[in-house]
Amino acid sequence: MIQDYFEIAFKNLKHRGIRSWLTLLGIFIGVMAVVALISLGSGLKLAVASQFGLSSTELISVQAGGLNFGPPGSYVANPLTTKDFDAIKRINSVKQAIKRNMRSGKLEYNNKVVFGYSASVPDGNDRKFLYDQLDLTLLQGRMLKDGDLGKVVVGYNFYADKVGLDKSVTVGKKVLINNKSFEVIGVVDKRGSFIYDNLVLMNEKDMQDLFAYGDVVDIIAVLPRDKTNLDKTKTDIETVLRDRRNVKVGKEDFKVSTPESSLAQINKILNGVQIFIAIVASISILIGAIGIINTMTTSVLERRREIGIMKAIGATNSQIFFQFFIEASLLGLIGGFIGAFFGTLIGLAGTAGINTWIGASIKPSISFALIFFSLLGSFLLGGIAGIVPALDAAKQNPVEAIR
Amino acid sequence: MVKKGEDSIVIELRNVERHYHMGDNIVRAVDGISIKVKQGEFIAIMGPSGSGKSTAMNLVGSLDSPTHGHIFLDGEDVSRLEESDLAQVRGRKIGFIFQSFNLIPNLTAKENIMLPMMFQGLEIEEREKVAEDLLKLVNLEDRMNHYPGELSGGQRQRVAIARALSNNPDVILADEPTGNLDTKTGEIVLEFLDKLNKEGKTIIMVTHDPNLAQKHAQIVYWLKDGKVEKITRKKK
Numbered sequence: 106m107i108q109d110y111f112e113i114a115f116k117n118l119k120h121r122g123i124r125s126w127l128t129l130l131g132i133f134i135g136v137m138a139v140v141a142l143i144s145l146g147s148g149l150k151l152a153v154a155s156q157f158g159l160s161s162t163e164l165i166s167v168q169a170g171g172l173n174f175g176p177p178g179s180y181v182a183n184p185l186t187t188k189d190f191d192a193i194k195r196i197n198s199v200k201q202a203i204k205r206n207m208r209s210g211k212l213e214y215n216n217k218v219v220f221g222y223s224a225s226v227p228d229g230n231d232r233k234f235l236y237d238q239l240d241l242t243l244l245q246g247r248m249l250k251d252g253d254l255g256k257v258v259v260g261y262n263f264y265a266d267k268v269g270l271d272k273s274v275t276v277g278k279k280v281l282i283n284n285k286s287f288e289v290i291g292v293v294d295k296r297g298s299f300i301y302d303n304l305v306l307m308n309e310k311d312m313q314d315l316f317a318y319g320d321v322v323d324i325i326a327v328l329p330r331d332k333t334n335l336d337k338t339k340t341d342i343e344t345v346l347r348d349r350r351n352v353k354v355g356k357e358d359f360k361v362s363t364p365e366s367s368l369a370q371i372n373k374i375l376n377g378v379q380i381f382i383a384i385v386a387s388i389s390i391l392i393g394a395i396g397i398i399n400t401m402t403t404s405v406l407e408r409r410r411e412i413g414i415m416k417a418i419g420a421t422n423s424q425i426f427f428q429f430f431i432e433a434s435l436l437g438l439i440g441g442f443i444g445a446f447f448g449t450l451i452g453l454a455g456t457a458g459i460n461t462w463i464g465a466s467i468k469p470s471i472s473f474a475l476i477f478f479s480l481l482g483s484f485l486l487g488g489i490a491g492i493v494p495a496l497d498a499a500k501q502n503p504v505e506a507i508r
Numbered sequence: 509m510v511k512k513g514e515d516s517i518v519i520e521l522r523n524v525e526r527h528y529h530m531g532d533n534i535v536r537a538v539d540g541i542s543i544k545v546k547q548g549e550f551i552a553i554m555g556p557s558g559s560g561k562s563t564a565m566n567l568v569g570s571l572d573s574p575t576h577g578h579i580f581l582d583g584e585d586v587s588r589l590e591e592s593d594l595a596q597v598r599g600r601k602i603g604f605i606f607q608s609f610n611l612i613p614n615l616t617a618k619e620n621i622m623l624p625m626m627f628q629g630l631e632i633e634e635r636e637k638v639a640e641d642l643l644k645l646v647n648l649e650d651r652m653n654h655y656p657g658e659l660s661g662g663q664r665q666r667v668a669i670a671r672a673l674s675n676n677p678d679v680i681l682a683d684e685p686t687g688n689l690d691t692k693t694g695e696i697v698l699e700f701l702d703k704l705n706k707e708g709k710t711i712i713m714v715t716h717d718p719n720l721a722q723k724h725a726q727i728v729y730w731l732k733d734g735k736v737e738k739i740t741r742k743k744k
């Protein structure tokens with residue numbers, strides 16, 4: 106029997122005017138936002154986490170600038186120096202520390218110019234430590250050695266022609282970085298991360314020659330003595346730097362982050378965005394529900410006569426209720442269906458956009474469950490919105506209605 | 509269907525009144541009428557406009573409840589039951605035909621005829637078969653999938669007759685069934701009612717036309733101001 110109600114409801118909806126369809130806009134926007142948010146959101150989280158999260162879970166990073174979300178090497182008022190670095194190395198709970206510089210510059214190749222980041226590689230023991238931590242696999246050539254000058258190792262995206270040079274950069278080729286010629290001696294294999302795949306690595310001496318940053322240090326990576334107690338090392342570093350830089354607790358102009366804390370911070374921002382979109386979605390869904398109540402109430406008024414006829418030919422109150430209830434549910438479902446469709450499109454297109462933008466390969470988190478539950482949700486929402494109008498329809502007086 | 513004896517009373521109204529409140533006034537639309545309807549009779553309720561015919565008709569069809577008095581349906585007192593309590597019984601025992609046809613505009617002729625059977629919970633295959641048979645009966649099998657808006661008045665009323673018959677009810681209630689039709693198409697509709705009556709259906713027809721009433725009905729209740737003025741019987 107239930108499919109009869111659906112069939113009739115469907116026929117009734119087919120004959121509806123444009124106004125009832127406009128009232129579906131709320132549910133449409135709400136469901137679209139939810140589906141887009143979820144399909145994009147967790148993908149985005151994954152992407153950001155994989156972009157900024159270090160490959161190692163045991164390294165602590167130190168940067169100047171306090172609450173600074175800019176990339177390493179961007180301008181800060183009071184940068185870290187080699188003296189800060191030396192002080193950190195002397196801390197008891199620090200097993201090893203390396204300093205690195207990252208600078209943006211222009212790279213020329215194939216008569217094209219692109220802007221990107223160069224990162225320094227330290228000498229000696231620190232080099233080995235860094236290589237261990239980065240855990241890079243080479244696609245071509247070799248890694249930098251002590252004493253290599255005028256040589257660079259480039260990320261996968263240069264090789265894969267994804268940086269805008271219109272030509273693959275391979276081992277043996279020469280590139281101009283800030284007008285100085287460098288020989289490419291290695292290409293790193295694909296990592297699926299913006300930072301790694303777009304990177305240019307060179308020895309510290311070349312970096313210093315190119316960018317002349319003196320004793321400024323952009324980022325210090327610290328390996329704690331006790332891997333199970335990162336927070337102890339973090340606190341020690343903070344105490345030393347506060348003392349050296351003469352700042353009070355809470356007024357730090359530097360940031361010591363453990364992998365967990367940086368991840369937590371990224372998640373905090375993303376959660377904020379997600380909560381905002383969720384609120385927007387809830388409001389539209391609420392408006393959508395009101396829209397359905399409104400259009401169903403109008404419809405009950407317009408169809409009083411029809412209701413009277415149906416009662417005269419034997420419809421019980423609950424059958425009338427059910428007819429209108431199903432119609433409202435179907436309205437919700439249709440709004441949800443369109444919303445889910447466009448939400449999925451946004452999820453797919455958005456993920457593709459992020460992928461080309463940061464050169465990663467995240468998959469949108471669109472699942473059968475997501476679609477199913479958003480459709481079920483809109484169906485139920487429509488039904489709930491339809492309860493009062495449907496009750497109203499059920500208690501119409503047939504004699505009054507047919508007169 | 510259980511065939512009832514010639515004398516079994518299908519519907520009885522006993523001193524029924526139906527009042528409407530209009531502000532401070534009370535309109536006695538039906539003011540103490542008694543009607544006995546026996547199985548297989550053709551009855552007419554006759555009277556001028558505003559005499560209470562439709563109100564009486566709704567009471568007979570258990571669409572409305574009386575202010576005073578009693579209504580019996582197959583011997584059972586239904587006067588104090590709600591309209592909705594009687595919906596199932598009404599759908600099974602009574603078929604309505606209205607002056608303004610009252611088809612559902614969004615449904616085709618066939619679907620309109622299937623609707624009362626759906627409310628009785630019949631399976632789709634049976635509903636379709638019965639609807640198609642009834643469309644043949646009213647000579648509209650070629651208009652099966654037309655919407656009411658695509659049919660003429662006479663065709664619509666024939667669809668309405670088919671719909672009234674769909675649950676094979678004992679009683680057909682027709683309120684001014686030819687009121688919106690020209691004489692010729694009206695005749696066709698009335699011929700159908702006569703034919704149904706010959707096949708054993710009880711017909712109760714409301715009309716303001718004394719000629720129609722006397723030509724087709726065996727018993728005519730003459731209404732005036734909500735009261736039965738007289739009852740006339742056709743000689744057999």
Ligand SMILES: Nc1ncnc2c1ncn2[C@@H]1O[C@H](COP(=O)(O)OP(=O)(O)O)[C@@H](O)[C@H]1O
Nearest residue numbers: 528530535537556557558559560561562563564
């Ligand atoms: N719902 C109602 N409210 C108020 N007055 C009504 C209502 N229905 C009918 N009446 C009044 O009752 C009287 C009988 O109406 P009705 O039964 O429709 O007459 P008929 O069908 O014979 O023309 C009329 O005066 C009409 O105005």
Ligand SMILES: [Mg+2]
Nearest residue numbers: 561562563683
């Ligand atoms: Mg009338």
